[in-house]
Amino acid sequence: MRTTRVVTISPTHPLPEVIQEAAVILRQGGTVAFPTETVYGLGADAMNPHAVRKVFEAKGRPSDNPLIVHIADEEQLSEFAEEIPPIAKQLISKFWPGPLTLVLKAAAIVPExxxxxxxxxxxxxxxxxxxxxxxxxxxxxxxxxxxxxxxRPSPTQAQHVLDDLKGKVDMILDAGTTMIGLESTV
Structure with missing residues (x-):
């Protein structure tokens, strides 16, 4: 079992060095629990199949249950979606960033x-x-x-993540309690 490191981070002004350290863990195929406006997510590099499998293992999640990819801007969307229909573009302009998940035709490079x-x-x-x-x-x-x-219930605090996944995740970014506390709408 690995050691889980918990790092307290400001939700509005996170220290760049903490973000960089977490990104290095992800680049190396590790896992990082991170806050969103809904609940804490268990993160791995979406383009690294080995890292993605670690998410399934840590959660005890069946591998036939697809995962949501989190992106930072609309440009990244084209890396994961083959096409973006007009209705999706309308939803994006109205609800992103925010707790709305879109299901689109996957680009060929997205790992199965x-x-x-x-x-x-x-x-x-x-x-x-x-x-x-x-x-x-x-x-x-x-x-x-x-x-x-x-x-188990979805985590709204870093302590909930630690209670469930201690030793199964490399790092937890603790930014306090999430704002919404419910998963995104799909």
Whole structure:
């Protein structure tokens, strides 16, 4: 079992060096629990199949259950979605960043570990400064299902993540209690 490091971070003005350290962990195939406006997510580099499998293992989540990819801007959307229909563009302009997940046709390069072998990918842009800065620093999308053991309540505080996933996640970015406390709308 690995050591889980908990780092307190400002939700509005996160220290760049903490974000950089978390991004290095993700680049190296590790996992980082991070806050969003909804709940804490269990993050891994969405383009690294080995790292994505670690998310399933940590949560005890069935691998046939696809994951949501968190992005930091609309430009990243084209990396994961083959096409963006007009209705999706309207929803994006009205609700992103925010707790809305769109299911779109997946780009060919999206690992099947993310899509669970489906032809679609779920994507959202969180409305939380820590999440957005982490995604930007990584330079890629981050898978981010709720950072809890499957079947347990979704975590709204870093302590909830630690209670469920201690020793199963490399780092937890503790930015206090999440704003909404419910998962995004799909």
């Amino acid at each position: 570990e993310v899509t669970a072998g489906l032809e679609t990918v779920a994507v959202r842009m969180p409305d939380h400064n820590v999440a957005l800065q982490l995604i930007r620093e990584l330079g890629s999308g981050i898978v981010g299902p709720s950072a809890n053991a499957s079947g």
